[in-house]
Amino acid sequence: MGEWVWDAVDTPVVVVDRVKTEGNLSAMAELAKSLGKDLVPHTKTHKSPVWARRQMELGAPRVMVAKLSEAAALLQAGIRTQYIGYPLVGAAKEYRLAELIDQGLEAMVAVDSEPGADLLARVAERTGRPLAALVEVDTGFHRCGLEGVEDVVRLARRLADGPADYAGITCFGGHINWRQPPSDLPALVDAEDAVLDRMAAALTRAGLAPRVISEGGSIPAAFGERLKTATEIRPGTYIYKDYCTMMCGAATADDCAAFVVATVVSTPAGDRAVLDAGSKTLSGDGPADGGFGYIRERPDLVLASLSEEHGVVRARNAGPTGLRIGERLTIVPNHVCTMMNLHDRFLVADNGKIVDEWPVVMRGAVR
């Protein structure tokens, strides 16, 4: 990681280390293989069809998206098998999904409501192809997903009785994250597994045995051996990892493959320096561990607050920062997914040399 490389670029700028990225991709592919589970990577972290293709080369049967504009971008890049893990509602989504299926998309979709099931039925009628559908279960994050066993069985039966291809259940373990003490994480994963097990047993008793039990989240995936019930895992962040992954004990600073090169632009007081990377560069996600990113060269410093274009750095011991104007620092973001969504392009580095610049093809795909 020669510093001379970062000295040559205009800042702030996102750099992705290709070798570390490949290492992260391979490690998760091997973990999934060793667990006997399918790996269905969430592409929202990298937003790059090139990496999605690589994830499928490494064994993923399909990749995950949230929005249909992401599905369209991946389909254009030749990726036909996808999991759309987001509730599809409204006429515009219905027409677009049918159009993508006509273009060759083979989608598995999540659903957690009767209107959602109705939309899938209409799309199946329109396209003549039943969609594989997973009932979304709430395992504790309390966002989407049904919590009651009876509700889950009822919606599964509705799917199985209609024109959909009822395939099983899905969940997102978003509550298993850096906000919890790392020592609590295994028990939270166990509790999620118990919910999935209870749901699967009830469905099986009702003659609706799930063939797919899909668990989402990079932190649960890092504890994959505890996910006994799931047939597949859907981590996203694992490709680059980030400071929140580090805080969960699921990465070291050296594993983190995406970072921002920033410059010290102001040192108005000895105990304060200002970087040119703010929330428009790193995203405002946080604070985590009191800050908005991990300063690789200086873990004794904290990125204490962000404005849009400014990052205010202080020493953890409240003493002088020792930073000088013009100095370069590299920052691992708290949350690499939201960071990546802010940038049109990123630099690709290979053994400390910048070798390419890639577009963030699926950036800003909110619809």
Place this chain on the structure above:
Amino acid sequence: MGEWVWDAVDTPVVVVDRVKTEGNLSAMAELAKSLGKDLVPHTKTHKSPVWARRQMELGAPRVMVAKLSEAAALLQAGIRTQYIGYPLVGAAKEYRLAELIDQGLEAMVAVDSEPGADLLARVAERTGRPLAALVEVDTGFHRCGLEGVEDVVRLARRLADGPADYAGITCFGGHINWRQPPSDLPALVDAEDAVLDRMAAALTRAGLAPRVISEGGSIPAAFGERLKTATEIRPGTYIYKDYCTMMCGAATADDCAAFVVATVVSTPAGDRAVLDAGSKTLSGDGPADGGFGYIRERPDLVLASLSEEHGVVRARNAGPTGLRIGERLTIVPNHVCTMMNLHDRFLVADNGKIVDEWPVVMRGAVR
């Protein structure tokens, strides 16, 4: 504001009401005129050269940017007079600023350090044109800017003695915001004014009387009659206003000209509904007033938490939300600047009809 309009669009999507925007632009132009101050609008709120030109038509002698890529975009749109209110550091910035000046940019710039002054001197030598420079003063936000009177006078003298065109002082009252009780805001504006007055007096005594005293921030601008010392004000958010502006008493919901149309996509429990607008649509700025945006149709509801693509809505009284899947809501963002930076395009509405779609030309301009 016929609901039928929003029912027809795919969501989530940003809509800008052109009539309200014009009203906000005119009102601030009139306020500045009545105060006898120059209005130097910060373009980071709208990121649209079209609106920057309109701001200059309404009397602005120049508009503000933070980054040189923003300056370049405005210059390409024919806007030559600009204030670059961000510390310029590093060879890449030096070369690019010189290039922009060669292309016709007439820049006033902020500086708060010796290295910053050195860069301006080199640019002046390179281009043969001295840059108008303002010394940045810290009036309480503790981000960039010098706090000590002697430091300010020393840097002003350094500029005046060098090849720069020393023009005065500048500040950003970022601490005068929605996090303070509204009743405290007038006193905070008075305190900022007192700092500027003290600095200006010291500079005048030193033979460095400032011809420009520039104050930044939409909330201080709303209290413009208290800014006795400033010769110019630099609000940004006033063009669209947002929920944080409302919380400061500087806007009503009806003044807010930019909003997100969102759809209810999940109602997994009676006391919880999920919108398709998350932090990737609204930005994660907040929480303000317990939430991440103002739900115009239902102020009794709160946008309690955001994931990237999900907004979880709860009732303020913890009762049922009453929302149904497919229902449309319009959300005023907490912070319109960070929201606008997430979107490639927005819809333009005129008296409730969608009449156009505009690109967010300066989106993502971090360098």
